[in-house]
Amino acid sequence: MSVEAFDAVDVIAAKRDGQRLSAAQIAWVIDAYTRGVVADEQMAALAMAIFLNDMEPAEIADWTQAMIASGERMDFSSLSRPTSDKHSTGGVGDKITLPLAPVVAVFDVAVPQLSGRGLGHTGGTLDKLESIPGWRADLDNAGILAQLEDVGAVVCAAGSGLAPADRKLYALRDTTATVDCIPLIASSIMSKKIAEGTGGLVLDVKVGSGAFMKDIEAARRLARTMVDLGARAGVRTSALLTDMSTPLGLTVGNALEVRESLEVLAGGGPADVVELTVALAEEMLRLAGRGGVDVRAALADGRAMDVWRRMIRAQGGDPDAPLPRAEHTEVVPAPETGVLSRLDARAIGVASWRLGAGRARKEDPVQAVAGIELHAKPGDAVTAGQPLLTLHTGTPERFARALEALDGAVTVEPADSTAAAAARSVVLETIA
DSSP, rough: OOOOOOOOHHHHHHHHTTTTOHHHHHHHHHHHHHHHHHHHHHHHHHHHHHHOOOOHHHHHHHHHHHHTSSSOOOTTTTTSSEEEEEEOOOOOOOHHHHHHHHHHTTTTOOOOEEEEEOOOBOHHHHHHHSSTTTOOOOOOOHHHHHHHHHTTTEEEEEOTSHHHHHHHHHHHHHHHTOSSSSHHHHHHHHHHHHHTOOEEEEEEEEETTTTBBBBBHHHHHHHHHHHHHHTTTTOOOEEEEEEEESSSEEEEEEEHHHHHHHHTTTOOSSSHHHHHHHHHHHHHHHHHHHOOOHHHHHHTTHHHHHHHHHHHTTTTTTTTTTOOSEEEEEEOSSSSSEEOOOOOOOHHHHHHIIIIIIIISOOOOOOOOOOOESSSSSSEEOOOTTTTEEEEEEEEEGGHHHHHTTTTTTTEOOTTTTTTTOOSSSSSEOOO
16 A cells, blocks of 8 residues: 555645645645545645635646646647637637637637536537537547648547546536636646647636626736746747626527527627637737738638538538527517616526526536527617517526526616716737
């Protein structure tokens, strides 16, 4: 029987008392937790101690490195083109990956977009794409490499071999009220992205009611922490702080968001979705040494759509198949006449989740057809009684709880009121 280098109780007590953990302590505790030597209740106690007492930058870097070391690392050096990736911290109506990956690939940059599923009020990229008939999320490493070389873009599930310690720890944090912790959020995201092996990484850090980070100072700290972690690991990294006080685009859900993404790939779509797609694409391309290109032209002239169709086909999907539509809809009217000044992202996300578009637990099924259409955004004039939202679901008994979630989500101001909000740019700041 081997003798362990440290004792879990001592490590927990050190962080409980506000001490800095050494690189050796961190490496041991992550490895021991992955092996099952450190019990869930012990790691839960350590996670809460970190939540309460924070971590220094060097500790966060050591924690991140230990999680990377718990599994395999991918290697894209054999590709004939540079790689650049994007990660979003999660939002409502955030379908940006769908048009973004193809449009970046137009310019001879490979996009290895290893994505996840939705949980709670935030949507998941894989759930959206699975509304396309035949499309599959699971590829092995050889399949990912082959598709990146052939098509230039892949959106798929991350393999179980990447940072397995993070997968185990995230599930624990989700049940112990330690998700909202900047050192643990930063190390969770960056351990997977560094292990993925991308050369460049742009972080889309959401700010607002529909995001993990509700205020801009917390978002700045998270973004700076992750950019520094990327730099330490030799990954060219930058971050955009983006608005998530109101949903992105005019749809929230799975098939609904795919349909809207296709509008963007056809040269149209909502202005905020196009703005963020272009901003992220330009930054990804800059990090890959392909700056100064016309991203909007690639959306307008069909080149990005061509890559999309090849990408979907490569993963078994039929890009020409009709997307599923809900059998049941219910309209929510504008409560009064004036200017829509607020449409709360979190409330819309929770309502969409309750309609069946999201899940409360990772194993829950989702409905491809469920979600919400928005018929106005903040800054738009509305008339009392006009359609403001349309709810979609395959199970109409869900409407009542979805409507409860929307109570208080909408504010309409008189047209001449100074409180009536004008639409603002979705990109708030860039951190490099």
